[in-house]
Amino acid sequence: MHRDVIESLKTSSLDFSNESKLDFQHKLLSNRDRKIIVDIRRELEECDEFIISVAFLTESGVTLILEQLKLLEAKGVKGKILTGDYLSFTEPKALEKLLSFNNIEVKLLTESKFHAKGYFFKKKDVWSFIVGSSNLTGTALTVNFEWNLKVSSLVTGKIAKDILNEFKLVYNALPELTSNILNRYKEVYELSKQLKIKKNQINGDLLEIKPNxxxxxxxxxxxxxxxxxxxxxxxxxxxxxxxxxxxxxxxxxxxxxxxxxxxxxxxxxxxxxxxxxxxxxxxxxxxxxxxxxxxxxxxxxxxxxxxxxxxxxxxxxxxxxxxxxxxxxxxxxxxxxxxxxxxxxxxxxxxxxxxxxxxxxxxxxxxxxxxxxxRLNDALNEGLLCPFHYFGISDIKIEGKEIDEKTSIKDLVLDERVEHIIEKSRYYGYSGEKLHGLIFVSRIDEAEVLAEKLTERGIKSKALSGETTDKERETAIKELEHGEIEYLITVDIFNEGVDIPAVNQVIFLRPTESSIVYIQQLGRGLRKSGNKEFVVILDFIGNYQKNFLIPTAISGRNSFDRDDMKMFLINGTNIIPGESSITFEKIVRERIFENINKTNFSTKKMIESDFEILEKQLGRVPFLNDFYERKLIDPLVILKFRKTYDEVLKTIKPNLNLGSLNEAEKNYLTFLSSIFTPAKRVHEMLILQYLIENRKVTVKEVLKVLEERYSLFNQEKNIENALKHLEKDIFKSLSTIKEYKPLVEKLDEENIWVIKKGFIESYKTNSYFKVLIDDLLKYNLNSSKDNYKNFSKEGVIKYKSYSKQEAFWYMNLDFNNGYQVSGYTIFEKEKKVMIFITLDDSTPFTAYDNIFYDRQHFNWFSKSNRCLNRNGKLTGEGRIAQNEFTIEVFLKKKMGENFFYLGEVLRVEKAEEILGKKGEPLVQYDLILKDEIDKDLFDYFNLN
Incomplete structure (x- = not known):
């Protein structure tokens, strides 16, 4: 660890190209590309001790870290929090919440111009200090333009000594915050609050309402x-x-x-x-x-x-x-x-x-x-709606069984579940002084019984359903707005047309069957009101079949792309715009991950649903690029249902007669759809588009277009590789490719390529074929430009996902001998090794216990019956151990998924011959990556 801190200091202050651990490098946190709260949360999750010292803190700021504070309390990790009464900004309710933790000591600095803002986290022998401009508030940690510098120091370092001594000088001189001190501060705070309200009313009366x-x-x-x-x-x-x-x-x-x-x-x-x-x-x-x-x-x-x-x-x-x-x-x-x-x-x-x-x-x-x-995300981004803090909470188990769609009413309203709901509601809280809550359930009798049980416990509640009259409904809404009752419990009647700005907590106690209905119900709490800063969303998630609709609905990403959905579950806070935040309990994440993995999204029903939506929106038949641009089901998901969009149309709309294709045209379309789609670089599609327009092309011409349109330089190898794929030269021996006709061919003249005559004739004479080809080109170019643009000489991007075939393809390697590899392939000419690791703990992967020691160090195993030396000579495995090759690492969690590219190995640290679990000889390596794995991805790999 001592060495890691020194190397990180070199990288941060001497030479940015120096290899070192990201966790210890100095870092500027500003909310520009990544919300500051993401780093604060992670530091809290991993620390052994923490200190927060801010000029003021608010309920919105404390709510952002409630899940982490709960975990720290359970682990017994101690914390100190120091804040001040500067201009009475610190909210008493936030202080009360912090005082409820038995592992946190809170102190309030009064009558002092205290402006310091710092977050300090100790992990083993290292302190991480985040010092700068951010107070513990919702806006400061999510959307404000802030500057905070994160630095690391060993406990023996001078910066650690100076910062901690400065903190202790102030902190140790203060009494611990008690109810008496807090009550005195409350009186001052309330007077200040009333003055602010009056000022705002005067200013509000003078303001003219203008369009935002x-x-x-x-x-x-x-x-x-x-x-x-x-x-x-x-x-x-x-x-x-x-x-x-x-x-x-x-x-x-x-x-x-x-x-x-x-x-x-x-x-x-x-x-x-x-x-x-x-x-x-x-x-x-x-x-x-x-x-x-x-x-x-x-x-x-x-x-x-x-x-x-x-x-x-x-x-x-x-x-x-x-x-x-x-x-x-x-x-x-x-x-x-x-x-x-x-x-x-x-x-x-x-x-x-x-x-x-x-x-x-x-x-x-x-x-x-x-x-x-x-749409919702646009409105959140522009600050038109009230921010929300979403918590995906695990529902209780009843006699060892998780709640699901078949759970009886008797079990849904068990006293144990009611107490669970109340406990979570109180812990995660709400903005403001009074609770104005909505609870959505799936059945009328459940609403009625739950309202009774909550009322019996002193939480006044009313059940509303389609059976209640308009007058009863309006009366109940007024009672909720005025604080006469705390909860309205409904089935589906508040999906639309109801305006209750006071709502500051929304609870879901029902399975999610529709992302549309989910957003309608979520929206009941998002209207702005002068008496609330945010709304708390509590989603009690049981073992529901469609719980994967939750990340789909909240994120506004309806593509059903598995990687996309998983990344939102891991770090939705950084994806959701504005001040809002997303938190899923670990067990809930795992539950939803499981359903994402086992659900087949490429079904006729799923595609038909979005097809009909788009058809209505556009007033015409939608094509693949329409789905992509409108952020509906991803074209990749559609093409897993059928090999071409022509086949998709004929399946879901058999009476639709847009045109027909001959066998050669079907062959071309299938080749492009199943092998080249989705494109993970622009090269192939750009070349094909250029050839359709110009009939012939040279590498030099493609170079020029890539530089002018995409600012991509040094692309000769990628271009030649792309042309060989379109020509079907580089992978001609693969059985899956043999049936397809090449799309281009090389002329005898040097470096001139032309489009195949049969393809261009069909494109010119068959308008239906032209529409399908243009659609594929447009979708692939748009998708690759949006998602795969940050590469240089080779067309692979770290932390993007690839199949084995794509990995070889975009590394510009001939994968005729690589496509069928099990774990790795050595390319002698290029001095490269491609390794593919599956972390799955099921057969046959239990033979190899792949372990990540941290985000940069991991072990890896050779194939069976391999050794480092044979007959006095180094084997391929021995040469790997001697660092003779560049090693490229691709890793996936489970079978059926693509591999994430983790980058190059910096060096092989250790290699030894061992016996496998079946007694077979093999080589175990300890490898160090050039760069630490992205934290979001690392968290995903380490989920059980």
């Missing part, structure tokens, strides 16, 4: 859509201000008469109030409140206006602008009757959920004219 950044873009989109037709659809996540947006557009376009339609009176009343802030000089009314009214804007209930005695009061062109809220209900007879009757100059439909479970095509209703989309 996304609303400005949406207004441009609305104007563009208005130029295309007389109706447009606005897709906007709940809480992103779509009502204000419609009011801004009306202010801009100045229609004479406006009708605002909705299916609930509460929506209409709130919409009218919002419009009054923007259109101050306009007369407005709720329809039916006045006789013979001449209002400029009328807010009407769909159920009322759809009746003839009301509808026929108006001429068809009476309203020149109509707004329909929650327009995804537009397929209902009442809606259609109104929309078919009126002939406005412009019809605006607004919805957060255009993807419906029914057959109604909302996109067709608006002629596929989409003005703008503000």
């Amino acid at each position: 950044k996304m609303q400005e873009l949406a207004l441009l989109g609305l104007e563009e859509a208005r130029g295309k037709g007389d109706r447009a659809l606005l897709i906007s996540a709940t809480g992103t201000g779509k009502t204000y947006l419609s009011a801004f557009h009306i202010l801009e376009t100045k229609p004479t008469k406006v009708l605002f339609l909705a299916h609930r009176k509460t929506i209409l009343k709130k919409s009218l109030n919002s419009f009054k802030h923007i259109l101050k000089d306009k007369k407005m009314e709720m329809y039916g409140e006045f006789e013979n009214s001449e209002s400029d804007l009328v807010f009407g209930m769909v159920q009322t206006l759809s009746r003839d005695e009301h509808l026929l009061k108006f001429e068809k062109d009476y309203f020149d602008y109509i707004v329909v809220d929650e327009v995804h209900h537009g397929g209902a007879k009442s809606y259609r009757k109104i929309l078919d009757y009126f002939k406005p100059k412009f019809l605006l439909g607004m919805t957060a959920t255009p993807e419906r479970g029914d057959d109604f095509d909302i996109y067709e209703l608006f002629n596929h004219n989409i003005a703008y989309e503000i």
